[in-house]
Amino acid sequence: MLNFTFQNPCKIVFGKDEQKQVGKLVKEYSSHVLMVYGRNSIKTSGLYDQICDSLKAEGIEYVELPGVKGNPEMDLVYEGIDLCRKNGLDFVLAVGGGSVIDTSKAISVGVPYDGDVWDFYLRKCKPTKALPIGTVLTVVGAGSEMSCSNVVTKADEKLKRDFDNQIIIPRFSILNPELTYTVSSYQTACGSFDALTHVMERYFTQVEHTDVTDRLCEGLMKTIIAFTPLAQQNPDNYDYRAEIMWAATLAQNNLMSTGRDGDWACHKIEHELSGEFDIAHGEGLAMLFPTWIRYVYKSNPERIRQFGRRVFDIDLAGYDDDVACLKVAEALEDFEKKIGLKTDMSSLGIDEATARMLAERCCWNAPTKGKFRKLDPTDIAELLMQAAKVR
């Protein structure tokens, strides 16, 4: 087990009707708020009115920034920074999923910074100040509601970039599973697979003696795998939605990282995919992860086997590593198919030149990506070409 520091002060308010507390929760920090959201869904669901009523009841003034899309873009971040500065807003309330929250996080560090907020994503410097953030979560998966992470896209350059910093952890997040009933089956699959991957990225480590966090990771993964198909079949079942909602938050709040390091190669490679192509992050991960397992398993077959045994309950006794790890990759593919995700990138029509370009772009700030096995641009291009084949 590695030495670690863990701290996550985010207040989670979980359950039915809890969105009605939003005014009181915001009021602890501010009376002048930027409210960030996506498109019309929160208006048709009635959530928008509930939020506005709750803010008004506490005398909180708010300016709205609607229009956040999946793979959220920097243009809207700059617009939000301007709105905060012009109107003296000192709190960002995100009402939506990961894209809305990540846009809010980018705004929160941009407002008190004199330079271009994109500097933080290019690793030119680290943010030292941020406006406080609160969230009302409506789409499960990204885990941004309790994380120190965020990722945004500069559309003109097709660059999707991220950074982590403790100061962007939300002060509070309201999680009401009812607010996710209208999330489509496909979006539910993408969100769950993203959450599952947040655990897998941490689970596949070369650090030894990580038993307690292994067990916790396995618990989250088993929960996501069991309840995602059930939630797809019963979209307005509170309990199924609740299980994946809380599991997805815990998947990304860094508790699962304690004492270990993670791999994150698939996440970094996927960011290049969804920067270049218009695909959902969760499905991009599904297209990559089984191929990643096949590509890297020789670096630590026992860890892949443990994942298969404990998470998918596969009996691998008697199989050599090559066969066993292939079975594990196939079990993951079977789950992906079950929830309606593509298991390969064949639909993207990537040729070798594109694969090489994406691989080079992925290694923009380091010679390799991933820690379970370090992948250089040649590896990443090869992995992409293997994932591009029909399975």
Next chain:
Amino acid sequence: MLNFTFQNPCKIVFGKDEQKQVGKLVKEYSSHVLMVYGRNSIKTSGLYDQICDSLKAEGIEYVELPGVKGNPEMDLVYEGIDLCRKNGLDFVLAVGGGSVIDTSKAISVGVPYDGDVWDFYLRKCKPTKALPIGTVLTVVGAGSEMSCSNVVTKADEKLKRDFDNQIIIPRFSILNPELTYTVSSYQTACGSFDALTHVMERYFTQVEHTDVTDRLCEGLMKTIIAFTPLAQQNPDNYDYRAEIMWAATLAQNNLMSTGRDGDWACHKIEHELSGEFDIAHGEGLAMLFPTWIRYVYKSNPERIRQFGRRVFDIDLAGYDDDVACLKVAEALEDFEKKIGLKTDMSSLGIDEATARMLAERCCWNAPTKGKFRKLDPTDIAELLMQAAKVR
């Protein structure tokens, strides 16, 4: 799943040598500190000197309050409150295990309170202010280092009483497994069993649809059960000590309570036991818990079976509930024996009158204790008499 609020801002600094950071961590809050510890063990181990050096290096003045014992007493709490007030100390640094930390928590709420701090334990009122606390943990089990709980004893009245409050969560806790190498095999067993019980109290619930936290609880319990005997056999094995140290902290930081309620009858009954008799809290729990399972299993046999199947890997298929739940109680007893704890209270020599007296005392503030099955004083006396028989 129940609605819940979860927030735990404690900063965990975990790993080798991390106690040397204590001065820097304290300095964020204070330069005038009360340092609370137990008896001589931190001096013989060299920890005392390391702490003092680190505090001095940051220019922090400190006053010492040594002498905390197991089942810590209020006399020392009053002494600590006086020391803080007379010397203008505004931070309490606990160096020790649960007793030292709980003494520090009691002092922290007592200093800013005009009345008798014991009022909080008698539920006369709730604390609204507390001095900040930090801890350097040397004994694993109580989980007080990241919890909102504390328990102290008024020796003259043989009363052991507790309260929970968010304001007594430590600001930071330093967890270095090396500092626990000198904890004896018996104390290791007591601590681990206390931690295991913190999970079991939460696990045995009548709330339905608690799947994700069930899985997390099972992960912690499996870890504690696997690594406690290994740590006893290899007391200076870093990895074994690390697994139980982190598991025990997570057992009690309230994450395992999210979306569910707990039972806590055994804890409340045990507080009466160790208030009356000079026994370790962890062993008191071991004396009670298997009998509690036998006494309550009919209230929800499936939950007892799930515990047996998933935590102890017992194959219960084909057994009726009576036999299956008995097997589960026996599996818990086998674990207790394996780590050297008593599985019954026969050594205490309790007669029926004493059992009735303890049962009445246990229900001092409510007609029943426990939620898995509500136990009134008659039940508790009966349970104590059953636990008093030789097994």
